[in-house]
Amino acid sequence: MWVYILKRFLVAIPMILIMALATFLLMGSTPGNYLDTIRMDPQVSEETIGYYQHLYKLDRPLLEQFFYWIKNLLRLEFGYSFHYNVPVTRIISARLLNTFILSFASFVLTWAVAIPLGIWAAVHRNQWIDRLIQLFSYIFLSLPSFFIAMILLYWASQTGVLPLGGMYGPDYDQLTLLGKIGDILTHLAIPTVALSIGSIAALQRIMRGNMLEALGQKYILTARAKGLPENKVVYHHALRNAINPLITLLGYEFSSLLSGAALIEIICSWPGLGSLMLTAVRSKDIYLVMTSMLMGGVLFIIGNLLADILLVKVDPRIRYD
Amino acid sequence: MILLELKNIKKYFPIKRKSWGGQGAFVKAVDQVSLSIYPGENVSLVGESGCGKTTLARIMIKLIQQDSGSIKLEGQEVANLKGSKFRKFRKDIQMVFQDPFNSLDPRFTVFHILKEAMTLEKVRYRHFRDQEQRIKELLAAVDLPVNILNRYPHEFSGGERQRIAIARALVLNPKLLILDEAVSSLDVLIQDQILKLLQELQDKFQLTYLFISHNLKVVRRVSHKIAVMYKGKIVEMAATQEIFQNPLHPYTKELLSAAIEYKSVRRSEDINIHPNAQLVEKEKGHFVLDV
Missing domain, CATH: 1.10.3720.10 (MetI-like)
Structure with a gap:
């Protein structure tokens, strides 16, 4: 019985990864990102946008973003919400x-x-x-x-x-x-x-x-x-x-x-x-969605x-x- | 004294809803059947499927309420019993069903199956050990090892399950045991074992059996009297040997020719039964439905 439970947990790991990847790709395959909303505000300069884009690695390929997220996940960091600008865990909790x-x-x-x-x-x-x-x-x-x-x-x-x-x-x-x-x-x-x-x-x-x-x-x-x-x-x-x-x-x-x-x-x-x-x-507040998922x-x-x-x-x- | 006496039992099942003012259509499952079972005298009800034999058995243990007619257990009318008297009646007649794979609750261990049957008994066991002792006696009586108490029905073979079902039926020391096609789903060797077991149990517990079957070979071995049912009526009733050697009703002849080698003319059309036909004693103890 305990062996069975352990097996189920081991199977669960790839299941969660696949689930996460699918969600991430779905979110990423639609055009645009959260910064596009800010970009429409004429008071925000291109430099600021570029800074945040770099900070959040939004200029990197989608898969690289995903693995970066996974890497942080292993350190129990769930990421920041773009919209609220605080860690997502705080918003969710x-x-x-x-x-x-x-x-x-x-x-x-x-x-x-x-x-x-x-x-x-x-x-x-x-x-x-x-x-x-x-x-x-x-x-x-x-x-x-x-x-x-x-x-x-x-x-x-x-x-x-x-x-x-x-x-x-x-x-x-x-x-x-x-x-x-x-x-x-x-x-x-x-x-x-x-x-x-x-x-x-x-x-x-x-x-x-x-x-x-x-x-x-x-x-x-x-x-x-x-x-x-x-x-x-x-x-x-x-x-x-x-x-x-x-x-x-x-x-x-x-x-x-x-x-x-x-x-x-x-x-x-x-x-x-x-x-x-x-x-x-x-x-497209992506990390908030990912954490909830x-x-x-x-x-x-x-x-x-x-x-x-x-x-x-x-x-x-x-x-x- | 007659153990169980049925008189003019009638049960019609509606197959069409009654239209306003009109008469609904019915299946005459059991139609004015009378039957007496004496202690120690095994009776068999034979007939094709759909002839009403199972319905009749279910009426006997009051799983189904008959439309009319009387049921007497040892001279006492039981048709309308309720409460504690009803439970006493229930205790005296038990039934074993055809399918040993489905007739035992898969969630109950052997111990629980037997113990639950005991809850209907008047005598409460003072000690758990006494109860367990009784259960072990019963298992021994049906040739099952006593170390199976904590096992579940799905862990047994068909023959073993039927033994469990028989043990369950015997828990309350019934006087009459109805075996509704109780061996027909088992293979021939197991059938033989179970039939031998039933004969042993009969001597040991003073049981009377009512067999319901379409298998005439089985019936011939175990019963003293045979009643042939056809279209809800008993068409012929006599001692076992008499039925086999001297069948009088055309349906009985046909049944015999189908089951064993018996010279008979194939009927060309349905056997008609007159609605008012009565059982007539043609010879001593040999009743035939008057055509």
């Missing part, structure tokens, strides 16, 4: 917690609602409650999340129940700790719901499908035939066999915890990483590995030697 709060809230809400809902729907297959759940799933799967966010914001603006965006209220600094948490939670409500609702619909459908497949198996018939109570049949036999694909999905979810959700963040003016990265890509990639690989290890723990048929 400032927004990391915000993004994590939103993603984690959405993650918890999604799984806590979708899994029981899927089981419930499968157990009551084709009864009215199942049909109702499936109808709403289709509706919420078809609606884009930003549209839901806008509807929620409109509702909030009409009723005034929830704040209209941002992360903190104007009197945040004067609040007690409990008040601060409450304040963030009320601001969190709309973006979280908007982010989760489509995922709930999708995950619920996956759970329902897996559950139905498991419930159709012969060992379920055996369990019923020997007179096991129905709830034991569902939870001990069917659920345990239906959970595998969801564990894999859980691994994928892990990476999205820190990648941010640009659209929702922009609409709800949540100060997260998603909107930051969108601006960074558009303005690196973070997502590493988390993705770790998440997958965790899911695979978890699978061994829950399914005796899976073994890695």
